[in-house]
Amino acid sequence: MGPLIEGCILGLTLAIFFGFGPVLFALIQTTIHRGFFPGLLLAIGIFLSDLALVTLCFLGAIQIINKPENHLAFGIISGIVLIIFGIVTYTRKIQLGTENNQNKDIKIQTPNFITYILKGFFLNFANPFVWIFWMGVVVGITANYGADIRSLVIFFSASLLTVLATDILKCFASYKIKRFLTTYIMQWINRVAGIGLVLFGIFLILRVLLKF
Numbered sequence: 001m002g003p004l005i006e007g008c009i010l011g012l013t014l015a016i017f018f019g020f021g022p023v024l025f026a027l028i029q030t031t032i033h034r035g036f037f038p039g040l041l042l043a044i045g046i047f048l049s050d051l052a053l054v055t056l057c058f059l060g061a062i063q064i065i066n067k068p069e070n071h072l073a074f075g076i077i078s079g080i081v082l083i084i085f086g087i088v089t090y091t092r093k094i095q096l097g098t099e100n101n102q103n104k105d106i107k108i109q110t111p112n113f114i115t116y117i118l119k120g121f122f123l124n125f126a127n128p129f130v131w132i133f134w135m136g137v138v139v140g141i142t143a144n145y146g147a148d149i150r151s152l153v154i155f156f157s158a159s160l161l162t163v164l165a166t167d168i169l170k171c172f173a174s175y176k177i178k179r180f181l182t183t184y185i186m187q188w189i190n191r192v193a194g195i196g197l198v199l200f201g202i203f204l205i206l207r208v209l210l211k212f
Contacts, residue, residue, distance in 0.1 A: 010159040011160065022201075046121070051160055057135050
């Protein structure tokens with residue numbers, strides 16, 4: 001198989017392997033609560049995060065994170081970031097507009113589009129499992145293709161774009177079911193997503209503390 005096909009297969013593997021992590025909770029919650037475009041921006045942030053991680057791995061910066069003395073700090077910081085995102089998600093109130101609402105004085109603040117991109121970037125960037133995944137892939141693929149820069153670019157472009165495409169599909173599916181959801185159900189989606197992020201953050205912290 002060529003680098004294009006292999007890259008697509010890797011992208012699907014990443015989408016499935018990490019498909020039930022904090023990123024999925026964030027994608028579904030953001031799309032349902034804010035709309036398809038904010039969910040798309042979140043997916044773009046995740047894509048940029050993966051791109052940055054691949055670049056860092058090639059530059060050798062991953063060695064800093066991979067040092068045993070840095071594991072504790074990195075794991076705790078990553079866990080705290082996820083817990084904060086989880087608490088914010090859990091406590092967010094749902095406000096759905098209605099056609100009969102005549103009160104034009106009420107203004108619902110909408111976050112800037114950069115906020116969604118940064119949220120997707122740091123949610124993905126804070127996950128050490130994604131770091132480990134890309135570290136292993138970069139080492140293995142570099143050993144396989146050697147100095148063939150063209151094949152490396154095709155491989156990683158295909159894998160990253162495949163992940164982005166699957167994330168967009170998740171957003172689209174979430175957007176389509178939005179019309180069937182009530183305020184009560186959407187509030188519970190927020191709570192489940194928030195609890196999931198908090199639990200994942202706690203898991204990361206406990207895991208690194210037990211190893212330390």
